[in-house]
Amino acid sequence: MSAPSPALNTPDTAAAPAVTRIGRFYISRELSRGSIGCVYLGHDPVIGRDIAIKTFNPRLTAAERHRYEQQFINEARAAGLLSHPHIVTVYDASVEGGMPWIALEYLQGRELSKLLDGGHRYLPEEVAAIVWKIADALDHAHRRGVIHRDVKPANIFMIRDDQPKLVDFGIARSPNRIPEKSADPQGPVTLVTGNRLVGTPNYMSPEQASGKPVDARTDIYSLGAVMYEMLTGRKPFTADSADKLLQQIACKAPAAPHEIDSKIPPALSQIVMTAMSKRPEKRYETAEKMALDIRRYLVRQRRARRRMKIPVPALEQHDPQAVQQERGALFWISCLSLAAAAGIAALAVLR
Known part of the structure; x- marks a missing residue:
């Protein structure tokens, strides 16, 4: 499900809530709204903390709600299995009056996609520090049988000192997932579910783009594509139609990041290209191994800075x-x- 993140909106985009209470939570205002989902700022009177409540857009028809309800519940089930500092926390979930909702950690910041679209460029070491944390988060998820399947800048939320949080597990594959009625619950994860794309084309792995079965390595490819864009300021592939884009992803190799910008360290460029290998068996076997390679790079850079008495970047200080x-x-x-x-x-x- 492509739904808004549990983010803080600016005052001019905030709207009066359509509801005043969901479950035990009091609703103060609407934070954001998408074509399917709506996120409210809520307050838990028992714990005494602010939270984000994600539920359906009130404008959806009953038929539309029924269509997406299963996917909504699966998001809560997948994210609810996980506990990691760089994955959004799910506190509670339920269905009330036929309306499912998820109580989430209240995040204040911006999606990485908005930062990149706004022209923000990260230094190579900043990119490495951010991607390392997301790779570690994916390793945590994969070890628990959860495959995100939609890793992209819009699903990486940046908070505080540019600390990332992986969000939106709406199309994630998890052990406790409610299977599609027409699908084999033990079958492979594929590109199309209910005659619609599963994932975002620009960051899909070649096997996703080809409609083939995928495993956890599809997330590794997608994270490599995100890292590519953060380093170079451009997406690995662009085309004027979805079909052409999917064909490029499936068959064409992108230029290495350091070939686009000579200031990009070859070591980081190699990490990106390994993660984005066309054949899954040529990629990092696990997200942990990708994280380890990035960590080695960061350790080398920190030691070099210490020798040269260069301050540690703010991104890593805290x-x-x-x-x-x-x-x-x-x-x-x-x-x-x-x-x-x-x-x-x-x-x-x-x-």
């Missing part, structure tokens, strides 16, 4: 996870260095 993981990486790098040194010393003694 990230305890980054510091902790970097220390772990430096620990193992030190161990490997000591082991290598010991091996050389042993050889010298034997000689």
Whole structure:
């Protein structure tokens, strides 16, 4: 489901709510509205916190609600399995008066897509720090059997010091998913569900674009496409029709990011191209391995900055996870260095 994110709207776009209460939550105002979904700012009187309530657009007909209700419930089921600092938190979900709703973490910020469309360009290290966190979030989801299937800038929400949150699990594949009535619940995830595209064409993997079965590596490709756009300022493929675009995704290799902009580090360019390999078996086997490659790059850059006494970017300053993981990486790098040194010393003694 393409529905608005649980974001804070500016005052001129906020609207009076169509409802004043959903479940136990009091509704103060409407945050955003899409063709299918609507997000309200709510308050939980029990916990005493603000939340985002996602439900159907009140203008939908009964038939339209029935059509999307299953997908809406599946979003709550998929996201509800996950608990990660870079995945939006689901607090509660229910159906009231035939209207399903999801209570979500209230995020204040902007979608990555709006930042990119507005001309914002990230430095290579900033791109690496953001994508690393999303890769780690995807690894968390994949380990729990959840495949997002629609990773794109519009579903990456940027908050505080440009910290990302993966949102909108409306078309995610999960173990507790309610299957389509016409589909085999154990069958493969494919491109078309109910005669409509599953995913967003610009960020689809080749197997998605070809209507073939997909697995978790489709998310890795999509994240690579997002990283490509963040680094270069352009999408990997563009075309004047969806058919041509899907054909390019399925058959054509994009230019490497560092070939488009020589300022892009080749190491990051290689990570992107590995993630975006046409054949799934040529990509990173897991999102964890992609995250590890990005982390190694960040560790090398941080060590180089320290040698040159260059300040750490704000994006990484207040990230305890980054510091902790970097220390772990430096620990193992030190161990490997000591082991290598010991091996050389042993050889010298034997000689």
